[in-house]
Amino acid sequence: MLIAGNWKMFKGPAEAAAFSRELRQVALPDDVDVVVCPPYVSLEPTVQALADTDIGVFAQNCHWEREGAFTGEVSAPMLREVGVYGTLVAHSERRDWCGETDETAAARVRTALAEGLHVIVCVGETLAEREAGQTDAVLRRQVGVLEHDDNLVIAYEPVWAIGTGRTATPEIAQQAHETIKSLLDLPVLYGGSVKPDNARELLAQPAVDGALVGGASLDVESFAAICRAGSLT
Numbered sequence: 001m002l003i004a005g006n007w008k009m010f011k012g013p014a015e016a017a018a019f020s021r022e023l024r025q026v027a028l029p030d031d032v033d034v035v036v037c038p039p040y041v042s043l044e045p046t047v048q049a050l051a052d053t054d055i056g057v058f059a060q061n062c063h064w065e066r067e068g069a070f071t072g073e074v075s076a077p078m079l080r081e082v083g084v085y086g087t088l089v090a091h092s093e094r095r096d097w098c099g100e101t102d103e104t105a106a107a108r109v110r111t112a113l114a115e116g117l118h119v120i121v122c123v124g125e126t127l128a129e130r131e132a133g134q135t136d137a138v139l140r141r142q143v144g145v146l147e148h149d150d151n152l153v154i155a156y157e158p159v160w161a162i163g164t165g166r167t168a169t170p171e172i173a174q175q176a177h178e179t180i181k182s183l184l185d186l187p188v189l190y191g192g193s194v195k196p197d198n199a200r201e202l203l204a205q206p207a208v209d210g211a212l213v214g215g216a217s218l219d220v221e222s223f224a225a226i227c228r229a230g231s232l233t
């Protein structure tokens with residue numbers, strides 16, 4: 001079971017360090033792997049504040065080249081240098097706003113893994129795609145560019161459930177996760193309006209191996225409650 005908190009564009013260095021110091025005081029279950037994903041500038045203070053804990057620190061993105069003329073980008077070796085353990089790749093907000101494609105996503109995943117980072121790669125259909133009956137085809141396309149790797153995890157985040165309070169039902173999540181696992185046998189996290197009060201039901205689904213949490217990961221108590229909900233499920 002893996003619970004990852006994606007802070008998106010929240011928590012600068014001071015706030016990230018304060019959150020991390022608070023989180024390390026909280027009793028988290030031993031059978032749950034816990035990860036936080038701060039913005040780039042907050043990675044190093046978070047790594048330092050969580051040193052000597054089992055909580056992993058992931059970036060939210062990582063370039064597919066190791067270095068070069070890519071203004072505004074950050075590479076896998078740079079992330080490794082500041083002690084980052086892994087990275088998210090191809091979050092739907094990056095597919096939506098930053099021109100991420102299946103091909104650039106696959107390139108980022110390949111380089112990050114080759115450089116020794118763990119990777120959570122995000123997939124998921126939009127509302128229009130679901131309503132048009134294209135969910136399976138979209139997942140096939142997005143997962144089809146990926147290859148199996150022991151350090152790779154997939155996050156199923158239906159775009160219509162992100163930040164909307166509209167969570168996928170446990171049945172919808174289970175079905176999509178089964179589809180993804182039939183394409184690539186990897187752990188699959190669910191993401192999209194996961195909260196303390198719906199986490200247990202979602203995480204109890206057999207094909208749900210954890211959660212990628214946005215809004216509810218910004219508060220120590222609600223994030224810890226979701227981590228506890230992942231225990232013994």
Ligand code: 13P
Pocket residue numbers: 006091157161162163164165191192193194212213214215216
């Ligand atoms: P919310 O939990 O805020 O819906 O965000 C989900 C998400 O995008 C995590 O990556």
